[in-house]
């Protein structure tokens with residue numbers, strides 16, 4: 058549904074996108090993560106057509122998106138990082154407006170508006186102007202404007218930033234439902250546990266390039282987890298060992314004659330992946346970026 062190849066975007070002398078490659082298939086949620094300034098929002102802006110890249114190629118649903126922008130825009134639902142709502146317009150009117158832009162009319166437009174209001178728990182504030190809502194409610198309205206009309210490609214740029222747990226849960230449930238219905242979802246976030254919840258494919262951006270991409274299982278498989286062993290010993294109540302083979306390491310520990318009172322194995326997670334890749338790249342001379350996982 059979305060395929061970006063070697064995108065380059067320069068601001069002044071700086072390549073903010075520097076050979077950015079990414080694909081998102083129908084039904085797939087891709088979580089795009091990376092440090093502040095890695096180029097995530099710039100990539101979203103290129104896909105929406107707001108920013109023109111200096112080089113590279115971009116396809117959306119088989120269209121060359123850098124040539125046929127207007128055909129592509131109809132396929133997108135976008136929730137930008139900076140909230141963009143009309144303060145005096147009610148929540149319901151926002152959704153009616155975006156449903157209309159998605160091509161729905163009459164009863165179908167009303168039904169879709171009601172459905173999305175319910176889905177994002179916005180029915181109680183449907184007739185309030187967006188400007189009087191709380192931050193979390195406004196986040197939900199923004200996501201709702203992206204989802205109304207069920208576009209086949211959703212671009213959600215930090216949709217849960219500053220959201221309370223209830224808002225976060227409603228948004229994540231709606232995102233999962235959209236992907237299950239076949240939408241391709243690009244989801245940027247700094248909250249890695251959300252990507253576990255969404256069972257998302259993960260793409261890690263650094264300095265304008267995607268340096269690692271794959272399922273969470275693939276990306277974390279070779280990283281060490283942690284073996285935590287507690288002893289009834291005030292001198293050493295707990296031992297924490299990085300491990301890629303917890304069974305063997307525990308057997309070695311037992312063979313040494315020590316008797317644990319409890320054993321816990323923590324599997325490697327996305328935070329370990331993030332830290333390990335960041336450490337790899339910050340050690341490299343000149344910040345040269347290379348592909349780690351494909």
Ligand SMILES: Nc1ncnc2c1ncn2[C@@H]1O[C@H](COP(=O)(O)OP(=O)(O)OP(=O)(O)O)[C@@H](O)[C@H]1O
Nearest residue numbers: 068069073091092093094095096097098099100138
């Ligand atoms: N219009 C612009 N002119 C000049 N530089 C820009 C412009 N837009 C973005 N940049 C720069 O491009 C870099 C990438 O920004 P971008 O917003 O894409 O990063 P990001 O990965 O989304 O970061 P964050 O996690 O903070 O949202 C930053 O250094 C930013 O300052």
